Amino acid sequence: MTAILQAKPVVQALKEKIQEEVKGLKDKGITPTMGIIRVGQRPDDVYYENSIIKNCQSVGIEAKVYAVPETISMEEFVRLINQANRDSDIHGILIFRPFPAHLDEDIVKHLIDPEKDIDCMNPVNLEKVFEGETEGLVPCTPAAVIETLKYYGYPLQGANVAVIGRSLVVGKPLAMMFLKENSTVTICHSRTKNMPDITKQADIVVAAIGKAKAIDEKYFTEKSVVIDVGINDAGDGKICGDVDYEGVINKVAAITPVPGGVGTVTTTILLKHVLIACKKQTR
Missing domain, CATH: 3.40.50.720 (NAD(P)-binding Rossmann-like Domain)
Structure with missing residues (x-):
């Protein structure tokens, strides 16, 4: 009989651990926060955003959404990413992809602060995995x-x-x-x-x-x-x-x-990464 490896109990166990650690941080006056950057109004992006916010709320993580029009210029987009990088209240940044054609992903992925890069978009974090560092912000x-x-x-x-x-x-x-x-x-x-x-x-x-x-x-x-x-x-x-x-x-x-x-487990890993990033930035 084949064992079916369902995500639900894996997610539940991860969330329980995250929830406990988030509570510990909040007791110290620190609220782990995810910054979500969404370009345009693609229905699948909006659906995914709502799902992530709901997941954040389930473990006590705050979510701040930066929703910008699809017509945003590359210059303005770079400014927005730098703003999120500098914001000490934002511990993890998630940027929805794909981008409109005029936004250069090759430039953007190098701009996101590696310490806030919860989706492992910056090549710096990928390099760390190949150097054997797998406890941080990995894919x-x-x-x-x-x-x-x-x-x-x-x-x-x-x-x-x-x-x-x-x-x-x-x-x-x-x-x-x-x-x-x-x-x-x-x-x-x-x-x-x-x-x-x-x-x-x-x-x-x-x-x-x-x-x-x-x-x-x-x-x-x-x-x-x-x-x-x-x-x-x-x-x-x-x-x-x-x-x-x-x-x-x-x-x-x-x-x-x-x-x-x-x-299904992958979305919960994003929450775990916000926690990892928050603890590193506030220790």
Whole structure:
């Protein structure tokens, strides 16, 4: 029988710990605060913003929204980011993407203060992960993968791990984070030969390629622990992962569902990062 690694208990455990630490800071007169920068009125951005604010409120974190029109100039946008960087009451900054075409993300990502960069947008924070510093503001999705595995008690030290995908957003930083946990990691990608032979040897397989249901049962054994990072359009109005969930269920040891898996934990990691940033800035 396959164990379904639901996000809900992972999120609950994380939130309880965050809530306790936030209370401790508030007792000292410090209120952890997230600054959300949104450009325009994209419905999905507004929905995401409301969801994050609700999550912040659930653990006692304040949220301040900087909503600006889509027509904002690059000069004005830079000024806004610098304002948030300088504001000592803002401990973590989250900037919604994608940007309108006239706003240069390559410039923006270098402007955000690394100590407030809760979404790991600034390359400085990514570099720290590759230098072995994984306790700070790391990429949220890889952090959610590690949190999920630890919550459900899967030992990472000595584990053989196959990461399918080599993006700078998930695959590569996640591999570094597994190495920090003393796992043995193989990164697989579109040019990997005989990939199923590699993934079948792994204790843990992480799918992070961004292709709907591309990874099927031939990649796993009945002992595989499968972490599905993908969020894709299933073509029927629903979303699905990179793994063919229906095809592998009851043929692997454990699997994260989509939705209701890693993606759900990722939002809570943002809250944890606000707390980490706040404690560092106010100590």
